Amino acid sequence: xxxxxxxxxxxxxxxxxxxxxxxxxxIWYREFxxxxxxxxxSFDIExxxxxxxxxxxxxxxxxxxxxxxxxxxxxSGEVAVAGFRPQDRHAAFLKQITLVMGQKQQLLWDLPPxxxxxxxRALFDIPKAKFHETLDELTELLDMKDFLDQPARNLSxxxxxxxxxxxxxxxxxxxxxxxxxxxxxxxxxxxxxxRFVAExxxxxxxxxxxxxxxxxxxxxxxxxxxxxxxxxVRFDGSLADLSRKFGGGRRVVVQGPLDRLAALGxxxxxxxxxxxxxxxxxxxxxxxVLQVVPSADLTVEDPPLEEVIRRAFxxxxxxxxxxxxxx
Amino acid sequence: xxxxxADLGRAMRAAPALFRVAFADVVAYRAEMAIWVLxxxxxxxxxxxxxxxxAEGPVAGFGQTExxxxxxxxxxxxxxxxxxxLWQLNxxxxxxGLSPLLLRxxxxxxxxxxxxxxxxxxxxxxxxxxxxxxxxxxxxLWATPSLPSLALFAVSVSLAWMLSFLVQALxxxxxFWLDQSLGLFGVWFAAWGxxxxxxxxxxxxxxxxxxxxxxxxxxxxxxxxxxILGGFLDWRAxxxxxGIQLGWVVVIGVIVRYTWKRGVIRYGAHGA
Numbered sequence: 139x140x141x142x143x144x145x146x147x148x149x150x151x152x153x154x155x156x157x158x159x160x161x162x163x164x165i166w167y168r169e170f171x172x173x174x175x176x177x178x179x180s181f182d183i184e185x186x187x188x189x190x191x192x193x194x195x196x197x198x199x200x201x202x203x204x205x206x207x208x209x210x211x212x213x214s215g216e217v218a219v220a221g222f223r224p225q226d227r228h229a230a231f232l233k234q235i236t237l238v239m240g241q242k243q244q245l246l247w248d249l250p251p252x253x254x255x256x257x258x259r260a261l262f263d264i265p266k267a268k269f270h271e272t273l274d275e276l277t278e279l280l281d282m283k284d285f286l287d288q289p290a291r292n293l294s295x296x297x298x299x300x301x302x303x304x305x306x307x308x309x310x311x312x313x314x315x316x317x318x319x320x321x322x323x324x325x326x327x328x329x330x331x332x333r334f335v336a337e338x339x340x341x342x343x344x345x346x347x348x349x350x351x352x353x354x355x356x357x358x359x360x361x362x363x364x365x366x367x368x369x370x371v372r373f374d375g376s377l378a379d380l381s382r383k384f385g386g387g388r389r390v391v392v393q394g395p396l397d398r399l400a401a402l403g404x405x406x407x408x409x410x411x412x413x414x415x416x417x418x419x420x421x422x423x424x425x426x427v428l429q430v431v432p433s434a435d436l437t438v439e440d441p442p443l444e445e446v447i448r449r450a451f452x453x454x455x456x457x458x459x460x461x462x463x464x465x
Numbered sequence: 466x467x468x469x470x471a472d473l474g475r476a477m478r479a480a481p482a483l484f485r486v487a488f489a490d491v492v493a494y495r496a497e498m499a500i501w502v503l504x505x506x507x508x509x510x511x512x513x514x515x516x517x518x519x520a521e522g523p524v525a526g527f528g529q530t531e532x533x534x535x536x537x538x539x540x541x542x543x544x545x546x547x548x549x550x551l552w553q554l555n556x557x558x559x560x561x562g563l564s565p566l567l568l569r570x571x572x573x574x575x576x577x578x579x580x581x582x583x584x585x586x587x588x589x590x591x592x593x594x595x596x597x598x599x600x601x602x603x604x605x606l607w608a609t610p611s612l613p614s615l616a617l618f619a620v621s622v623s624l625a626w627m628l629s630f631l632v633q634a635l636x637x638x639x640x641f642w643l644d645q646s647l648g649l650f651g652v653w654f655a656a657w658g659x660x661x662x663x664x665x666x667x668x669x670x671x672x673x674x675x676x677x678x679x680x681x682x683x684x685x686x687x688x689x690x691x692x693i694l695g696g697f698l699d700w701r702a703x704x705x706x707x708g709i710q711l712g713w714v715v716v717i718g719v720i721v722r723y724t725w726k727r728g729v730i731r732y733g734a735h736g737a
Contacts, residue, residue, distance in 0.1 A: 229570035244565040260479035
């Protein structure tokens with residue numbers, strides 16, 4: 139569905155020193171610096187996959203996403219999405235994809251969302267029957283029936299985001315690029331959006347590529363993680379693999395007396411006793427706990443995703459620094 | 466080319482929806498729209514000025530009646546050739562608003578053109594009472610053009626709109642490369658005001674300048690359709706100039722197409 143090979147994007151960024159003289163000088167002499175936002179990434183994505191495209195700010199993930207949607211032209215390398223070269227922005231390609239950017243809007247600001255929907259129906263050549271069927275489905279899934287006839291500017295952020303999602307999905311795209319789709323939303327709407335995206339994937343077998351700094355989004359939606367930093371893919375695998383690679387062990391959680399467990403390395407955390415050990419030491423520790431507290435209530439879990447990602451980013455930065463590289 | 470034709474087909478199919486959106490927009494912005502239309506009443510000011518000049522005798526064949534008819538026609542043509550793609554593009558490019566439009570299966574330029582054309586009927590409706598008052602005041606202004614003149618006017622005013630749209634689009638696209646493209650347009654606008662027939666009929670220019678104006682694009686953006694509508698130019702005499710108009714539409718259209726392609730690549734470089 140998506141094939142990326144040695145994809146690279148280099149920006150030429152103008153450099154301007156402060157001060158009046160430098161402003162005058164910049165009229166006839168402009169200096170530029172090259173920034174390698176994406177540096178030769180390669181991967182394949184199969185139909186129906188749900189990908190978490192993660193990385194710290196400035197890692198190159200949005201640039202990569204924009205190259206996959208055709209908004210940016212690659213400096214070198216290849217990208218093919220549904221068999222098309224995205225930067226050609228062929229109509230047949232655009233009808234198969236959608237890009238939802240948390241802070242950019244396509245709703246007509248002074249008109250009700252229904253007008254935007256009607257316009258999109260015309261622009262995307264959606265047959266009337268299919269349009270109504272999809273709109274009914276989206277209205278139900280996104281719980282929109284109470285506000286579709288109000289001007290977009292009068293909607294709450296949550297209502298607007300739901301209408302944005304509906305506008306982006308009316309043509310039933312097969313590939314969803316979601317760039318921070320829950321940013322700025324309250325907890326309830328965030329949960330609604332996550333539930334909706336997962337449901338859309340289930341119903342339509344859509345491929346989903348998500349960027350987000352919210353790990354709840356990632357764990358709710360993504361099944362595979364592509365970790366990108368300094369324009370390079372640092373990890374490509376399942377959430378479980380990510381946890382195994384960067385998690386630094388597993389967490390043994392015990393509901394029991396800390397004074398008897400502290401000697402085994404347990405510390406108090408939110409009213410529970412928690413110890414993190416290497417994966418091959420888990421059985422040994424469980425055995426030791428049962429010796430000390432025979433009736434202990436035990437659970438073994440992976441470390442929180444936030445922690446795993448933090449470690450992964452840290453490791454990526456160290457590798458980048460070791461390679462000697464400012465971009 | 467096939468993509469462009471498909472785009473045009475989509476624009477035709479989208480026309481009813483665009484018209485509804487334009488109507489809803491006009492209703493939402495009715496006060497702003499009325500002010501916008503009325504602000505384009507510069508021809509009435511020019512009418513008053515030239516009317517005073519012509520009171521002492523015809524200027525280059527333009528007596529008071531001809532002057533009044535010329536500027537009444539200018540008022541109509543200005544409304545029919547209204548485009549605001551310059552400001553729209555400038556805003557969209559600088560604020561990243563172009564991205565959602567680039568993801569639709571229709572060229573953003575064509576989409577904006579269709580939106581602007583959809584608003585045209587409302588501009589005419591707002592203008593009607595003013596024209597009515599003008600004709601009530603000076604009934605001799607009403608000159609019924611012949612059928613061929615009317616047909617040629619329709620062609621010429623359409624080409625004038627296209628020229629205005631394309632030239633504005635070209636200046637708007639400067640925002641892909643420059644921070645302040647509106648200033649550049651100011652220079653063009655000054656030349657346009659002078660040579661298009663906006664501040665004075667081009668017939669009032671010295672004879673040596675006339676052939677130059679004939680070949681420049683400015684008259685084709687305003688003066689030519691005004692003179693056809695006002696009955697100053699017989700349709701047979703106007704025909705070659707409409708050909709020049711068409712030539713400019715093609716030339717500027719090609720430049721716009723090329724610049725747009727380069728600009729969209731550049732838009733990416735902004736990271737918008």
